[in-house]
Every structure is written in structure tokens, then in C-alpha cells.
Amino acid sequence: LAKTTQPISMDSYEGQEVNITCSHNNIATNDYITWYQQFPSQGPRFIIQGYKTKVTNEVASLFIPADRKSSTLSLPRVSLSDTAVYYCLVGDLNRDDKIIFGKGTRLHILP
């Protein structure tokens, strides 16, 4: 399973774009990159998943360079409600049975 490294915490302000980068140097050929969001006392919520290049949905964008050794989650125009922990996962959630969440990035949005 590929190990991931992401910042422990980040602060930003409402209305700003937030980019959270995750490093995964030993990503395997068949691995996907998946991001989850978790609010206190709730289960993680799927945000976005990608394999290469760029993926965009109604919530976020995911940028993956050609070597796939890192990825960047981009949250456009954040609000206070985006304050949460964000986890970067690398692998296939249905092939790799023991998905490792790590400690995630604690994003704090300030008014």
C-alpha cells in the first residue's frame, strides 16, 4: 500500500481557494487517489477520486501530475463549513483491504 504524506494542518479564509497537496512516492500502477472529508463526530465523506491528470466535480478538483507521485485537492471559494479533516488515500478501495487513512490535514477556515 502506498504511504501518503500531507500537511497536518492548514488555515485559510472564507472565499479563498485552498489547495492541499499529498505526496505518494510509491504509488502503484493500479492505484487510485481518493480524498475524503470528515467533520467531528461524523463518518468520512467521499469528495473526489482520480487516476491521472485532472478530475473535477461539483465540490472539488483533483490535480495529478504525470508521474502521479503527488496530488493536489483544490477547494474553490471555501466557506466556514469546509472546516474539517481531509484524508488522502492511495490504492484501490476495493482491492486493498487495509486502507490506511493517516492523520489527514486539519483545515481551518477563518471568517
Add this chain to the structure above:
Amino acid sequence: DTGVSQDPRHKITKRGQNVTFRCDPISEHNRLYWYRQTLGQGPEFLTYFQNEAQLEKSRLLSDRFSAERPKGSFSTLEIQRTEQGDSAMYLCASSLGTSGTEQFFGPGTRLTVL
């Protein structure tokens, strides 16, 4: 069916008691996962089922823990002789089991062992 549900949401028990948690996955999902999460940490994998078969168990799952998914639908996680170190959020997730698809998490059961 709007998502994964877990019951109870909160459980307070005394050390040495047995507790049982229930998870109802999304109906068409054949995979069901259990995780444990302590404060400040990410979820840690405990075990998972493919239909009714339990296919993998983490070393975190001591002999006091047992999980079942008798008919391939809901699952139960039982902790016997609870210890204070068992205090955590227990999360259940389900998925289609198809490569590239995500796991959907329930709201969790918060266990406090006094």
C-alpha cells in the same frame, strides 16, 4: 435507502461489560468494512466482509472482538469484556466491491468505556 446506518450512535458502558453494534450497509453493496477511530487519528481498518464471508481481520481485532454478517446484509460488531482502551468511534462502511469505487461510511458509534 439513503446511506449506511449504524446503531446505536452512542454507547456508554462499564469496563468488563459486553457491547454490540449494528451496521446496515447500502442495500446493493456486497462489501462491508469496520474501522475504529480514536481522537486525532484517522480511521483504522478492523475487518471486512464480502457478502457473508469475513475475509480479512486486522491485528487490532483482538480475541475480544467478533464481527458477523450472517446473511450478507447487516453486520454486528461485538466487544466482550470491554476495556477503557476500547473507547473510540466505530465506523462502518460499505461498497460495491468494484475496482475504483468508493467506500460509503456510516455516522459511527461512539463507545465510551468507564
